[in-house]
Amino acid sequence: MTVKKWKTLLFVLDSFIVAFSMFASYLILYPYLNVLTEKVLILSVITIFLAHHFFAWRYGLYRKVWLYASIGELTSIVRAVTYSIISVMLMQVIVNQDIYVRVLVITWMVHILFIGGSRFSWRLAVDLKKRKLNLKTKRTLIVGAGAAGTMVVRQLLRNQDRQLQPVGFIDDNLFKQNLEIYGVEVLGKIINIPEIVERNKIELIIIAIPSLSKQEMIVLTKICVGTGVKTQTIPRIEDIMTGKLSVNEIQDVRFEDLLGREEVRLDMLAIANQLTNKKILITGAGGSIGSEICRQVARFEPKEIILLGHGENSIYKIDLEMRNLASSNTKVIPIIADIQDRSRIFEIMEIYKPDVVYHAAAHKHVPLMEFNPREAVKNNIYGTLNVAEAAKEIGVSCFVMISTDKAVNPPNIMGATKRFAEMIIQNLAVNSKTHFAAVRFGNVLGSSGSVVPLFKAQIAKGGPVTVTDPEMTRYFMTIPEASSLVIQAGTLATNGEIFVLDMGEPVKIVNLAKSLIRLSGYQEDEIGIEFTGIRPGEKLFEELLNEDEIQNEHVFPKIYIGKSTPINNIDMKNLLDKMLDLNNENLKDVLLKIANKQSFRSVIQ
Structure with missing residues (x-):
């Protein structure tokens, strides 16, 4: 499908959702109302229709690649819908000197539900299809549920041709235990790595804590390598911050990483x-x-x-x-x-x-x-x-x-x-x-x-x-x-x-x-x-x-x-x-x- 056809499809779909949301809200609150004879309702539908498409264009809802939809895209949807509802409120004040608050609240909720659902369902369908096709993924354990670890998991989940399946996080933070990030659970602490690897049939470990000191990294690496599972790391925090390397540039652990030699300080x-x-x-x-x-x-x-x-x-x-x-x-x-x-x-x-x-x-x-x-x-x-x-x-x-x-x-x-x-x-x-x-x-x-x-x-x-x-x-x-x-x-x-x-x-x-x-x-x-x-x-x-x-x-x-x-x-x-x-x-x-x-x-x- 060409980009032009894709945008036209989204425009038509949104138009239907906008009209449906407003009519559905009135029918929920006033089931016996003849909606086609209500002047305010007709004007509200026209207003929200025009306002939605304006704000949808303003916040790029027809320019985004919804295959990679995330919090940023959801925020754009909420803004576009909210400003559309505010436009209807202004119209009702001018025409009717009154605001149908309950109708507009329900319209706002239905609007977001269907617009957001239409976008995110595409990503969900593609993800499910990839999971079925990509049966040979390696079960991967991410050590570190902080910013770097979550970035790694997000990158793995976004990658269409990924060969790694994030199974769980490891983190020593007590408040993160048993919680989920991007649908991936924090399974335990660093000390539990050997048993977690065995219990979950882990095939790859990625250490994603770039802020660790050299000695801490050596201890952690030895624990991971001791499981017999291949271990990789992400770049140091200095390389990430300076842009020299990105967090998704995963590297194999080298033997020199286990030597434990202190950094040379030169004159x-x-x-x-x-x-x-x-x-x-x-x-x-x-x-x-x-x-x-x-x-x-x-x-x-x-x-x-x-x-x-x-x-x-x-x-x-x-x-x-x-x-x-x-x-x-x-x-x-x-x-x-x-x-x-x-x-x-x-x-x-x-x-x-x-x-x-x-x-x-x-x-x-x-x-x-x-x-x-x-x-x-x-x-x-x-x-x-x-x-x-x-x-x-x-x-x-x-x-x-x-x-x-x-x-x-x-x-x-x-x-x-x-x-x-x-x-x-x-x-x-x-x-x-x-x-x-x-x-x-x-x-x-x-x-x-x-x-x-x-x-x-x-x-x-x-x-x-x-x-x-x-x-x-x-x-x-x-x-x-x-x-x-x-x-x-x-x-x-x-x-x-x-x-x-x-x-x-x-x-x-x-x-x-x-x-x-x-x-x-x-x-x-x-x-x-x-x-x-x-x-x-x-x-x-x-x-x-x-x-x-x-x-x-x-x-x-x-x-x-x-x-x-x-x-x-x-x-x-x-x-x-x-x-x-x-x-x-x-x-x-x-x-x-x-x-x-x-x-x-x-x-x-």
Whole structure:
């Protein structure tokens, strides 16, 4: 039906209702009255007919989409009808010097009943039809019966193609218990969630309390996830209020939401002094950590952000993102270059003369580097040497290298090369105007090398989830937290420090797998866990510091400083001259001995 035909239908229907309402009211009060001979009645019908259509047009009763009718539409109906009745009252005073109050009251009630019923019956009919057609809806529990929760339910009920059926609310407010909102009952309190989920066969939980503190949200999320039902959340209240996200943008709960780590508080003034209106170069800018450093650096409005990376596609993506994110005062410069290309790196440093360098480019995959030790050496050692020496030569103010906890007592090539890279940084820091530092931290959730994407892919395929060993333990941190602490560590760098980030408590990988299974809405008996054995180069437990590196100097909240002994320049030069002449086995043996602090000269010989 066209819009014009639909409006004509409503006009005709309203005309009949208007006339019927007035005649019906007279007949109810004066059943023996000959209504066709009553002058006042005829004039009243004509007046209410004209007045109704005028006020119906005035309040948009023919322009509204009644499929989504709610309180606002009902208010428009009441106004239009009320003003129509007032018009009749004025006519009766003028013509008859009297007002038929009872007739007009009944007319007002019948008028609203039929006009409102004609509109809302359409929505009711469509809702009933959708419920019959949409039999595969998920039974959904909404945690929070406040403004956000009711908005979520309203959105679900309005959605023509909805796949979620709101079954009930959860709220700790005593006054809301057993009440209904939009026809959905408040079933109990947060403490009752497990039994309510089981009793009502809930298939999805949506947490709709955006004002909760981080710790309160963690406790609530753990209760919901513990039921084995998939759990989702709505955005934070700040994102809703600023318009960044809307309340109906429901998101999956992530594992990092369960970590319980406190929010990082940075020294914004120190960071601003180092970055604002300065030239910042980030190597590995297209990677997980590198790209997040770019995003966070952009907040401080540097003069230039130089995005250096080897992968064309990854640099294209971060360049596109930064051009939308960075201030108009910040120039974004994408550069495709390989850090192993020494002349190219020196050329870039000479052209752009950055003030601060964040060196995030590296090969990081442990088992892969075990099969390709020479590539690990060329990229992680010689690549770092090229970038660091070029930075020192042009007088970069601060150079921060991203290291790893795998550099501590490494049994693998990747860790050994990163430890060697730390030594390079320490050596170059001696008698240098450039403030060099390395920042060491553990696994980063959501990074390209993280186990989380692998587990999620395995769960999506129905399992099994593969874990190397039941005792495998790792430290975890989110990408934004790690990146912000790296930037903060740059303000603390003076003379080749090895900064170590506070990674919190270690997490068993098998427990991580179990949490991800539950977060995906499955029970552990539905998605199996398979132990595959430790891979080449892996350790069961990672460390952040060697025993002789440990010192309790806490230079900033969540940032420690380790005392680590560098190799002397002569030994370093001899090693670098001879390293690539070795075959893979000898190369690995030399690197592991150096990284584990055996005699450097005996290794060279």
